[in-house]
Amino acid sequence: MIVSRRRLLGMGAAGAGGLLLSGCDRLNQSEAVRQGLAGAEGLTMRAQRLLVGDALAREFTEAEMSPDFRVNGSSRVEDSQYRRLLASQFAGWALQVGGLVHRPLALGLDALKAMPQRTQITRHDCVEGWSAIGKWQGPQLGAILTQAGLLPQARYVVFHCADVLDGKPYYESIDLIDAFHAQTILAWRMNDAPLSEGHGAPVRLRVERQLGYKQAKYVMRIEVTQTLAGLYGGKGGHWEDLRGYQWYAGI
Numbered sequence: 001m002i003v004s005r006r007r008l009l010g011m012g013a014a015g016a017g018g019l020l021l022s023g024c025d026r027l028n029q030s031e032a033v034r035q036g037l038a039g040a041e042g043l044t045m046r047a048q049r050l051l052v053g054d055a056l057a058r059e060f061t062e063a064e065m066s067p068d069f070r071v072n073g074s075s076r077v078e079d080s081q082y083r084r085l086l087a088s089q090f091a092g093w094a095l096q097v098g099g100l101v102h103r104p105l106a107l108g109l110d111a112l113k114a115m116p117q118r119t120q121i122t123r124h125d126c127v128e129g130w131s132a133i134g135k136w137q138g139p140q141l142g143a144i145l146t147q148a149g150l151l152p153q154a155r156y157v158v159f160h161c162a163d164v165l166d167g168k169p170y171y172e173s174i175d176l177i178d179a180f181h182a183q184t185i186l187a188w189r190m191n192d193a194p195l196s197e198g199h200g201a202p203v204r205l206r207v208e209r210q211l212g213y214k215q216a217k218y219v220m221r222i223e224v225t226q227t228l229a230g231l232y233g234g235k236g237g238h239w240e241d242l243r244g245y246q247w248y249a250g251i
């Protein structure tokens with residue numbers, strides 16, 4: 001954490017307000033986000049982001065990796081098609097990329113592995129009060145989105161997952177600032193081994209400046225959208241819809 005939420009809020013509206021104008025224009029165009037930004041949470045998000053800018057989340061050394069990285073939320077996917085794909089090590093599987101793009105893509109694991117790879121050792125922080133340091137590898141999400149080509153109306157990237165949790169399909173979303181951040185990757189490898197089912201095989205999102213629940217596992221489809229309204233519960237993510245967690249979970 002570079003600047004704590006408390007410190008930012010302590011700056012007050014006047015102090016933080018001056019920071020808010022540049023860089024956030026595209027956020028302002030969505031009604032849902034504009035409403036969110038009206039409150040203290042929105043103020044915190046914008047101030048935090050502009051202070052942090054493109055800064056990288058802290059990266060750790062091999063020696064600092066946690067011996068145990070727990071599985072949280074879904075640990076198994078019941079969907080029968082997923083179970084067949086898992087049994088074949090995802091041989092016939094392809095990540096779908098669509099929505100507001102010029103060229104919809106279907107990328108198999110081989111295609112994802114053939115792209116330039118990023119490896120990062122980072123700390124995962126779950127709101128439930130645990131954290132763990134692990135190593136993640138995969139292509140940058142930005143490179144995938146660039147390959148697909150975003151249409152001008154594109155604002156959000158939605159991750160549709162294979163699992164159902166508490167009776168609802170899991171999903172998550174981020175905006176383009178986080179989507180094109182250098183450490184935002186689609187990880188297929190964790191701690192030097194292919195992702196296990198528990199940790200989100202075949203691929204999961206790593207968006208390192210946000211909390212654990214944003215790190216979508218079992219990503220089957222990526223959809224680029226203009227708004228989050230009308231998708232699932234409309235709040236941009238599983239826990240956001242079900243438990244009122246914040247959509248922007250910056251740390």
Ligand SMILES: Nc1nc2c(c(=O)[nH]1)N[C@H]1C(S)=C(S)[C@@H](COP(=O)(O)O)O[C@H]1N2
Binds near residue numbers: 070071163
């Ligand atoms: N598809 C999916 N993604 C998910 C979850 C989930 O249940 N399903 N749980 C989230 C939560 S709350 C956390 S803390 C992390 C846990 O990741 P891990 O199981 O690899 O530790 O995944 C997040 N992504």
Ligand SMILES: [Mo]
Binds near residue numbers: 213
């Ligand atoms: Mo979590």
